Amino acid sequence: MRLFATGLLVTMAVAFLILHHLHTLFPAWATPLGYAIAFTEAAMVGGLADWFAVTALFRRPLGLPIPHTAIIPVNKDRIADSMARFLRDNFLTPQVVARRLKGFNLAASAGAFLSDPRRGDQSRMRAGAANLVADALESLDPEQLGGMVKTGLSRQLAKINAAPLLGQMLENAIADQRHLPVLEALLRKIGEVIEANEPMIREMIHARANAIMRWTGLDERLASGVLDGAYRLLAEIIVQPDHPLRGKVDEALTGLARDLRTDPEVQARVERIKAELLANPAVGAWIDAMWERWRAAMLTAMRDPQAAMAGSLGATLTQSVAQLGAALGENPRLQLMVNRFARRTLVGVSSRYGGEIVRLVSETVRRWDAKTVSDRIEGAVGRDLQFIRINGTLVGGLFGLAIHTVERLL
Incomplete structure (x- = not known):
């Protein structure tokens, strides 16, 4: 031209x-x-x-x-400041962001996107985003990034008041009787442990019996009676829903849940245990290993998304994503909740970080x-x-x- x-x-x-x-x-x-x-x-x-x-x-x-x-x-520097002011005044103020988002149904758009993953443009966009995330994960120092993840996770766990949360979870489990399968599995495990260590139990009873009992063979009969009684008691507790010991266990668990929610001494004890666990090197090593496994799995999935989605887990994930998209697209109440959350989040981001974004634009142009x-x-x-x-x-x-x-x- x-x-x-x-x-x-x-x-x-x-x-x-x-x-x-x-x-x-x-x-x-x-x-x-x-x-x-x-x-x-x-x-x-x-x-x-x-x-x-x-x-x-x-x-x-x-x-x-x-x-x-x-x-x-x-006038390069003045232009940079003018561009930054224009961006701040017209795009990054909370009022402008809220007004722009007021008539935009973000949830419905996201639902349409998630429920139809076969569109070519969406596939290319997903592939581009996947490669971008993979490049970012590979370019960052794994040890430093892992340390940041571990530190951030430890800080978040340290902020959580675990005792009331555990108490509420336990109360909900008891109310819905979700603790019963755990109790029955624990009783079966106790039976398996007793059966596996039956010779040692018999030997302990023989060692503690006096000479007369050993001479008359009562020690052997006593050991068999103890083992049979233990097996019978465990079986009765498992098969009888109204067994008295089940009621005792429920009472004990209910009391524990109440103490976790209301007793300061129990809460302090739980916090001490939590602090000891977080300070334990074994827990740190477990978090490191968990992060590395997650990072490796993420890299594999991002670099080869087709292979990652080919298995049963991928099919389940694809189906779940499609169901989520359908729910977002068809449920007005869910759309209202998601849109309200997105609007509040973006308004908060613009209010909290708008100045930083504007400063980044200005300083970049100035450089x-x-x-x-x-x-x-x-x-x-x-x-x-x-x-x-x-x-x-x-x-x-x-x-x-x-x-x-x-x-x-x-």
Whole structure:
């Protein structure tokens, strides 16, 4: 476009010279040639004026130190601050974000996206996002990142008041009788442990029996009776829902849940145990191993999403995502909740981090050199600026022609 605009200006100049030469050679054609000369002359003036105006935005015309030229390079820092203020005032204020999101159904859009994962553009976007996450995971120092994850997780766990949470969970489990399978599994495990260690139990009873019991064989009968009684008791507790010991266990668990929620001493004891666990090197090593396994699995899934989604877990995940999308798209109450949460979150982000984003834009533009700023702005709007030069050449010629016509008529 720059070459075209310059070529048009040069064409007008060449035409002006040729027409002037023809005007000298053919005086009889003075009247029609006068109109053409007026057009080309005014076109040159208009084209040169707009060339100067456009060039003066980005550099000094012909390298001359003309005042008020090279406007963008000279005012680079002021432009950076103006861009930042424009971004802050028009996009990153909580009021603007809330107003923009008020009529936007984010949940329905997300539901439509999740419920139809076969669209090509979405697949490319997912693949691009997956590669971006994988590159970020690989580029960061694994040990340092793992340390950050472990530190962050430990801090969050340290902030949690675990005792009331455990008490509430235990109460809910008892109310819904979700503790019964755990109790029955524990009783079966106790039976298996007794059976596996039956020779040791018999030996302990033999060692503690006196000589008369051993001589009469009562020790063996006592050991068999103890073991049979233990097996029978465990079986009765498992098969009888109304067994008295089950009631005792429920009472004990209910009391424990109440103490976890209300007893300061029990809560303090739980907090001490939690602090000891978090400070234990074995727990730190477990968190490190868990993070590394998660990181390796994430890298594998991101680098080869098709293989990761090919198995049963992938099929289940795909089905779950589709069901979530359908729920988001069809449930108005769920949409209201999600939209309200998203709106509050984004408004909070704009309020909390809007200033940082604006400062990032301003500082980034300030760090650019003057030529970079000029080249990037000219590259973004340069085509339209060259149209200004073209229009200036043509419109200037038309005005010159109109003035010459009025002059002839008068």
